[in-house]
Amino acid sequence: MNSPVTIFVYGTLMRHQSNHPMLDGATFVSPARTAPEFTLWHLGEYPAMTSGGHTAIRGEVYSVDADLLARLDHFEGVPTLYERVLVDLVDAAPAFAYLMKADTLQGRPRRRPLDSGDWRRPHGGS
Numbered sequence: 001m002n003s004p005v006t007i008f009v010y011g012t013l014m015r016h017q018s019n020h021p022m023l024d025g026a027t028f029v030s031p032a033r034t035a036p037e038f039t040l041w042h043l044g045e046y047p048a049m050t051s052g053g054h055t056a057i058r059g060e061v062y063s064v065d066a067d068l069l070a071r072l073d074h075f076e077g078v079p080t081l082y083e084r085v086l087v088d089l090v091d092a093a094p095a096f097a098y099l100m101k102a103d104t105l106q107g108r109p110r111r112r113p114l115d116s117g118d119w120r121r122p123h124g125g126s
Contacts, residue, residue: 005069006095008032008087010040010059011047011119013072019046022075025068029061032092033117040114041105047119048082048100048111058118061095072098080104 006029012019015028039053049057064072076082082098089095105111 004063004065006093007062007064007069007072008034008059008089008092008095008097009062010049010057010097012045014060014119017119019075022072023062023064023068026062026064029063030092031058032061032089032095033058034087034097035090038087038099038117040117040119041100041108041111042114043108043111047114048105048108049097050100050102050105051085053113055113055115055117056090058116058120059097061089061092069096 011017013023014020034057036054036056037051038057039050039055040057041048041050073084076098078084078098081104082100084096085099086094087097
């Protein structure tokens, strides 16, 4: 039997976003946000979260089984593009999140930080 894993999503995997169907079979747990220790980057079609910033990132927590987690890892390009890392959440138990590797982010010329920390409000302030 697969033990469920909690995953924090903050971009196109959230409800009403383009890649949310990838979470078919997942159980929504709650909205959540991180401590202000990250940066959310707008990369055009999707965001990237990196550690070492001063922004609380807003997202959603889901419970997924091992099979879905493996599909999400593949979708997110783990370990080449993103890393799956356990992060502390302010209003929920720790969960795994996909953080972009620093060297990968540096190769993105159109990147810009999202001070709002919310992919759904890409032009909003913090």
